Every structure is written in C-alpha cells, then in structure tokens.
Amino acid sequence: MAPSISSKRIRNISVSRPIIYGNIAEKVSEKNPLPPSSPSDHTHTWKVFLADPLGNDLSQYIKKVVFKLHDTYVNSSRSIESPPFEVHETGWGEFEIVIKIYFQNDCGEKNITLYHHLKLHPYPTHADIQRAGGDEEAALRIAAAENVSGHVESIQYDELVFNEPTERMFKLLTQKPGSLLPYKSDKTPFTKVAEREELDRIDKAMEEINKLVEQRQIEFKKLEEERKKIVQL
Amino acid sequence: MSMASDILDVLNVNKETRNEHQQKKKKKHIIHFEESANKRKKIGAMNRELANLMGPNLAPINITHHQPNKKFKDRLTDLQTIQPSWTSTPFTNGSRSDGLQLKHWVKGKLDLLESKKPYIYEKYNTSLDIPDFTEDDYKKLLKDINPDWSYKETKYLFDMAKRYDLRWAVIIDSYEYVPDEDEITVKKEDQNKVDDKEKSKDDEKKETKTYTPRTVEDLKDQLYKVSSKLLNSKKEDGVVKDVALIKALDSFDKNKEIERKKYLNRLLHRAPTEIAEEESLVIEARKFELAAKKMLMERAQLLQLLDSPQSSAPILQFLTSSGLTQLYNTLMTVDKSKKRKTEAPVAPQLGPNAIPYTQQLAKQQAVQQQAQAHKQQQQQGGSAAAGANGHHGDKKSQKQQQHQQQKPQSEILKLLQSRLTPEEMEVYGIKFHEDKVQAGVYLRSQKIVTFKPAVQSKVVEILNELGISMRLTMPTGAVCGKFDKLMHRIASLVDLKKQTDKIEAEVTLMKRQKGML
Numbered sequence: 001m002a003p004s005i006s007s008k009r010i011r012n013i014s015v016s017r018p019i020i021y022g023n024i025a026e027k028v029s030e031k032n033p034l035p036p037s038s039p040s041d042h043t044h045t046w047k048v049f050l051a052d053p054l055g056n057d058l059s060q061y062i063k064k065v066v067f068k069l070h071d072t073y074v075n076s077s078r079s080i081e082s083p084p085f086e087v088h089e090t091g092w093g094e095f096e097i098v099i100k101i102y103f104q105n106d107c108g109e110k111n112i113t114l115y116h117h118l119k120l121h122p123y124p125t126h127a128d129i130q131r132a133g134g135d136e137e138a139a140l141r142i143a144a145a146e147n148v149s150g151h152v153e154s155i156q157y158d159e160l161v162f163n164e165p166t167e168r169m170f171k172l173l174t175q176k177p178g179s180l181l182p183y184k185s186d187k188t189p190f191t192k193v194a195e196r197e198e199l200d201r202i203d204k205a206m207e208e209i210n211k212l213v214e215q216r217q218i219e220f221k222k223l224e225e226e227r228k229k230i231v232q233l
Numbered sequence: 234m235s236m237a238s239d240i241l242d243v244l245n246v247n248k249e250t251r252n253e254h255q256q257k258k259k260k261k262h263i264i265h266f267e268e269s270a271n272k273r274k275k276i277g278a279m280n281r282e283l284a285n286l287m288g289p290n291l292a293p294i295n296i297t298h299h300q301p302n303k304k305f306k307d308r309l310t311d312l313q314t315i316q317p318s319w320t321s322t323p324f325t326n327g328s329r330s331d332g333l334q335l336k337h338w339v340k341g342k343l344d345l346l347e348s349k350k351p352y353i354y355e356k357y358n359t360s361l362d363i364p365d366f367t368e369d370d371y372k373k374l375l376k377d378i379n380p381d382w383s384y385k386e387t388k389y390l391f392d393m394a395k396r397y398d399l400r401w402a403v404i405i406d407s408y409e410y411v412p413d414e415d416e417i418t419v420k421k422e423d424q425n426k427v428d429d430k431e432k433s434k435d436d437e438k439k440e441t442k443t444y445t446p447r448t449v450e451d452l453k454d455q456l457y458k459v460s461s462k463l464l465n466s467k468k469e470d471g472v473v474k475d476v477a478l479i480k481a482l483d484s485f486d487k488n489k490e491i492e493r494k495k496y497l498n499r500l501l502h503r504a505p506t507e508i509a510e511e512e513s514l515v516i517e518a519r520k521f522e523l524a525a526k527k528m529l530m531e532r533a534q535l536l537q538l539l540d541s542p543q544s545s546a547p548i549l550q551f552l553t554s555s556g557l558t559q560l561y562n563t564l565m566t567v568d569k570s571k572k573r574k575t576e577a578p579v580a581p582q583l584g585p586n587a588i589p590y591t592q593q594l595a596k597q598q599a600v601q602q603q604a605q606a607h608k609q610q611q612q613q614g615g616s617a618a619a620g621a622n623g624h625h626g627d628k629k630s631q632k633q634q635q636h637q638q639q640k641p642q643s644e645i646l647k648l649l650q651s652r653l654t655p656e657e658m659e660v661y662g663i664k665f666h667e668d669k670v671q672a673g674v675y676l677r678s679q680k681i682v683t684f685k686p687a688v689q690s691k692v693v694e695i696l697n698e699l700g701i702s703m704r705l706t707m708p709t710g711a712v713c714g715k716f717d718k719l720m721h722r723i724a725s726l727v728d729l730k731k732q733t734d735k736i737e738a739e740v741t742l743m744k745r746q747k748g749m750l
Binding site: 114208230 | 552553554557604663664665666670671672673674675676677678680695696699700701705706707708709710711712715716718719722723725726729730732733736737739740743744747
C-alpha cells in the first residue's frame with residue numbers, strides 16, 4: 001500500500017513551538033574564576049543555549065543541536081544530543097555562532113539554522129551615550145563601568161513553525177502544549193505582556209501609517225484631476 | 234533659333250493656339266512627349282541644330298544605320314562604299330519535275346554567283362517514307378490481309394498517303410476510289426458465301442453496285458498492316474531501325490480505335506447534369522476515404538491508450554497539499570485540453586490494493602471535496618468539549634490509529650476541529666490555513682516580509698521613525714501577522730508617494746508647456 005503513515009503530512013495545518021536561544025556571559029572575577037583548562041587571557045565565561053521558554057523538554061522533537069563556534073576554538077563544532085542544549089566556554093571576543101537544529105528522524109524535517117551574535121560587553125544606554133558626548137568607545141567604557149555585576153545576557157525569543165507536519169511529528173508536538181507563555185513573570189522577559197506591548201506598538205504604527213496613506217491618497221486624487229483638466233485644455 | 238517657330242510667327246499663328254494643339258496631342262502622348270524631351274538633352278550639339286532646323290515633327294524613318302561610335306563624315310563615306318549591286322539570276326527549282334527556269338534578284342555582283350548552289354527552298358520539299366510495292370508483291374504477300382481490298386485500291390490508298398503526307402483528315406476527305414466492275418463482281422461472289430448476318434452494306438453492294446465508303450479506321454488499318462508486312466519482308470539485311478516502326482504499326486487495332494473515338498465523342502457531348510453528378514460522386518468518394526482514414530487513426534490511438542503502461546513513479550511529492558493541488562490542476566488542464574498523448578503524472582498504486590485510474594481520480598476529487606467541507610465547518614466555528622490537556626494527546630493518538638485505514642488526514646482534522654477551542658489551538662500553537670503552504674519548518678523571524686532594496690530602505694526608515702525595529706522582540710504568530718500587514722501598508726505608502734511625485738512633475742511640466750495657465 002502507500003508508504004507508511006508516519007510520513008503522511010497533515011494538510012492545511014501548521015504547528016508552532018516557541019523557543020528561546022542566546023547566550024549569557026560573565027566577567028571573570030573572584031566569584032567567577034576561570035576554569036583551569038582555559039588560557040589566561042580569556043576575560044569572560046559564557047554559555048550559549050537553546051531552550052524552551054517554559055523549561056519544557058525540547059528533546060521531544062529535537063534530536064540534536066550543533067553549535068558552531070569560532071575557528072580558534074578547539075572542536076569548534078559542538079554537537080549536543082541531549083538536553084540541556086547548551087555550550088559552556090570562555091573567551092575574550094564576540095563572534096557569530098551558528099546554531100543548527102536537527103529534528104527527530106521520523107519527523108521527516110530538514111534541519112534549520114539560526115545565527116546568534118555572542119555578547120560579552122554591555123550595550124551603552126542612552127544616558128551613557130549622552131555622558132560620553134557621542135563617543136562610542138567612551139560610551140562602551142562607561143556602560144561597562146556601570147555594569148557592576150559583569151553579567152550580560154542576550155537572549156532571543158522565536159518560534160519554530162512546522163507547516164504540514166507529518167503525523168508522527170504532530171503527535172510529538174502536541175503531547176504537551178508548548179505555547180503557554182506566562183502572562184507576567186519576573187523570571188523571563190518573554191511574557192504575554194511583552195507580546196501585548198508589541199502588538200500595541202504595531203497597532204499604533206499602523207494607525208499613523210493609515211493616516212498618512214489617506215492624506216497621500218487625497219493629494220493624489222487632487223493631482224489626478226488637475227492633470228486631467230490640463231490635458232483637456 | 235527654330236525655323237519652325239519663325240515660320241509660324243510670320244504666319245501670325247498664336248503661340249497659345251499652337252500650344253493648344255500641342256496640348257491636345259500632349260494629353261494622348263504625354264509620356265512620349267516627355268520622354269522625347271528628356272532624350273533631346275542627350276542629343277549632341279550638331280544634331281540639336283539639325284533638329285531645330287527640321288522642326289518639332291521629325292520624319293519617322295531612320296535613314297541611316299545606327300552607328301553610334303562612328304562620326305558623321307565617316308558614315309557618309311561608308312554610304313558610298315557599301316552599295317551592293319543586285320543581279321537578276323536564273324535558277325531552277327530541283328523539286329520541280331518540269332525544269333522550269335525562273336529569274337530572281339540576288340545581292341552581289343554577277344561573277345561571284347556563278348557557283349550553282351541548289352535553290353534554297355529545295356530542302357523543304359520533303360516527303361514521307363511510304364513503302365512501295367508491285368502487283369506481284371501484292372499477290373504474294375498482301376492479298377490475304379484483307380479480302381475486301383484490291384491491289385488497285387491499296388495502290389490508290391498509298392498514293393493518297395504519299396501525296397497528302399499521311400494527313401488522314403485530308404485523305405479521307407478526298408478519298409474517291411471508284412472500283413472496277415469486275416472487282417465488285419468478285420466481291421459479290423465472295424459475299425454470297427458469307428453469312429446472311431453480315432452488315433447491310435452487302436445488300437448495298439448487290440443492289441446499287443456502289444462502292445462501300447471507307448472509314449478512316451479502315452484506311453488506317455489497311456495501310457498499317459500492308460506497310461508492316463512489307464517492312465517485315467524487306468528484313469533481309471536485318472533492318473534494325475524499322476523493327477520499332479513495325480511494332481508500332483502492328484499495335485494498331487481497328488476496333489479499339491472505333492471504341493476510343495466513340496467514348497471520346499460521348500465524353501465531349503456529356504450533358505452538364507452528368508458532369509455535375511460525376512463531380513459530386515468524386516467528392517463523396519474522397520470524403521469516404523478521409524472518414525475511413527480518421528476512423529483508423531482513432532482506433533489506433535484508442536488501442537494505444539488502453540495498452541499504455543502505468544507509471545510507478547514515487548508519489549511522496551503528491552501527498553502534501555501543494556503537491557496534491559498541483560496534481561489536481563494538471564488533471565484539470567489535461568481534461569480540458571483532451572490531449573491523449575500527454576498523460577497526467579498520476580502515479581497509480583501497484584500491488585493488491587491497486588485501483589483503476591478513473592477510480593483514483595474520483596477518490597482524489599472526493600478528498601478535495603472533504604477538505605473543502607471541513608473548511609466550511611471550521612468557519613462555522615468549532616465547538617469543543619473541554620478535555621484535560623493530558624487526555625487530549627492520548628485520545629487523539631488513539632483516534633488517529635483507529636482511523637488510519639480510512640482517510641486519516643481529514644479524520645484528524647475533524648477531530649481537532651471538534652475538540653479544540655480557539656484558545657486551545659493557540660496553546661498548542663496549531664493553526665489552520667486554507668491555502669496551500671509550503672511544507673517544511675522555518676523560523677518565524679526568518680520569514681518576515683522584505684521588498685526590493687530601494688523600497689526596503691525607505692520602509693526601514695519609516696519604521697525607525699515610528700519607533701519599531703525590524704527585529705521583533707516577540708515574534709509570535711499574531712505579532713508577525715500584524716507586522717506583515719504594517720510592512721505592506723508602509724510599502725504601499727511609499728509607492729503612493731512615488732506616484733504622487735510623478736504626477737506632480739507631470740502637472741508642473743504641462744503647466745509650463747501651456748504657459749502657466
């Protein structure tokens with residue numbers, strides 16, 4: 001008969017699962033000593049990870065995650081095959097990490113790639129820039145000074161969308177509801193409230209744009225009529 | 234300058250009347266007049282003066298030969314030298330039998346013509362090569378060819394043939410052979426022995442003693458047979474060239490000739506109704522032929538269709554919604570165009586569960602209809618029995634397994650439809666969409682809308698002004714959707730601005746053209 005059921009795709013359906021990925025970095029200090037194996041010029045310890053915003057188990061549908069680090073690292077391609085999908089390392093510089101997510105075999109999906117810029121130094125805020133008088137480097141230094149704890153985070157929220165998942169995949173994905181974001185939480189910045197805020201912002205922008213569009217349309221019509229009149233003359 | 238014009242002036246002929254006259258002529262021979270006017274330019278100075286002296290109406294005869302390269306004085310001297318003298322010479326025509334001597338003018342001086350060349354027209358006096366025979370020959374060989382013919386008549390016939398160069402129309406017209414008495418009597422005796430069913434000309438002979446009029450076929454027949462026999466008898470040297478001739482002569486068949494002429498006569502005298510009938514018959518025959526051909530072709534094609542093998546290409550690509558719609562569309566186009574050669578790329582299932590092609594088509598259409606049906610259900614809103622989240626998964630998977638053999642896809646959909654509230658759908662992150670979507674996984678942030686670089690930069694600018702960045706903090710489904718819309722709106726705004734600018738420029742340009750109206 002036809003090929004096995006598991007590779008049959010369910011039409012007209014897409015399932016989405018939220019994920020967060022990014023890195024946390026800490027400056028090397030007394031509280032945070034360098035591990036013995038790392039060279040002495042490394043100034044930060046950091047970890048890059050891929051996780052579920054609610055802390056659920058991603059290995060349901062993710063087989064492995066490959067983090068490709070900078071070439072100067074030994075074994076720059078780190079393959080993590082069991083949760084937690086994260087890499088702990090030390091270093092001194094920022095670079096781009098390629099994150100490749102491989103799904104479970106019977107899901108029949110290809111891997112997808114994400115990019116994340118490793119962040120070790122804090123961003124200068126507005127106040128910092130003002131104080132520095134517009135100078136970027138100075139602003140950075142000021143920001144660094146301000147950041148007493150030396151803890152820097154750069155985390156992204158995103159969603160994996162599975163279009164027309166196979167039945168197996170569907171089963172896996174729906175065993176547990178994944179999209180329950182907390183309404184309000186102090187632990188993560190990724191809450192429903194944040195989503196709400198974003199929506200509101202977009203709505204506002206939409207309104208403004210609509211107004212402008214209307215204005216322009218009126219202008220356009222006026223000009224059209226003028227043009228017609230002149231042509232007829 | 235022109236003498237003619239002087240004369241006319243003296244005679245007080247007005248230029249206008251003269252021109253009128255000329256114009257009348259001009260209307261008839263406009264082209265000629267203009268041509269001659271053009272040609273006048275090419276005439277040399279001397280000739281121009283001459284023409285003017287002689288007047289506008291030149292004599293039509295060209296007196297001298299046209300020798301363009303020779304000068305006039307040379308031509309004058311030539312005229313004096315090239316003056317042939319003609320002599321009146323007597324001659325005899327060799328074709329004549331009486332030796333008549335006549336005289337004719339020949340170009341050139343006397344003595345040169347003493348060479349007695351034969352009269353130039355002698356060569357045209359040809360005659361056909363018709364064989365001769367004596368009475369003895371006749372009695373020996375030729376008598377038995379046709380008892381109706383006598384030696385005398387045959388001789389007469391041959392003479393006629395020679396005289397009139399075998400032109401049968403003339404021969405038959407002036408064929409007036411008068412047989413002798415004894416011939417007729419001889420013939421009469423022969424006739425008595427002949428059957429009474431002979432033609433009436435026998436009676437004619439008995440009664441009137443007039444000679445039976447010979448038809449062309451009779452004459453031809455006799456002549457050809459006699460000549461053929463004669464030629465055959467002269468074959469002692471092994472005459473080659475005449476063998477073909479003998480063959481040709483022998484192939485003459487009197488009866489066939491008569492038949493042929495009869496047919497020809499009938500053909501020429503067909504009534505127009507008959508002609509029309511014949512043509513229609515021909516057309517119908519042709520139509521039948523074509524119809525027969527067409528039928529054969531159709532039959533061949535049908536057989537080909539029935540015999541054509543079924544492909545066993547992999548069907549995985551057709552299991553997705555996009556693939557299936559593609560398939561459906563190709564089938565529809567094939568149906569519409571009715572091309573038999575292009576087989577739709579349907580992969581029928583082989584094996585024990587294989588179903589015929591047409592049934593599979595029907596099945597596919599049924600599935601399509603199901604999908605549409607469930608869509609309607611979805612739009613009407615799904616009611617839901619709230620179930621514990623945990624149970625959901627189990628029950629669903631059970632149901633899935635149960636309904637495997639039946640169309641599982643739509644079952645699952647129905648199931649989901651019935652069991653999930655919109656909230657739950659959101660929780661699970663499930664979303665229905667009607668249109669075909671590309672199968673696969675993607676990251677939501679990677680699939681936000683982008684435009685052409687020129688437009689994109691402006692859009693980004695506007696976004697920045699509005700206080701929104703390109704990177705969304707929370708790219709959930711809803712957010713992304715709204716963001717999409719926003720982007721499109723901004724793009725249309727940019728487009729609108731471009732158009733208004735264009736029109737504005739046009740308007741100012743036109744205003745300037747029309748003088749600041």
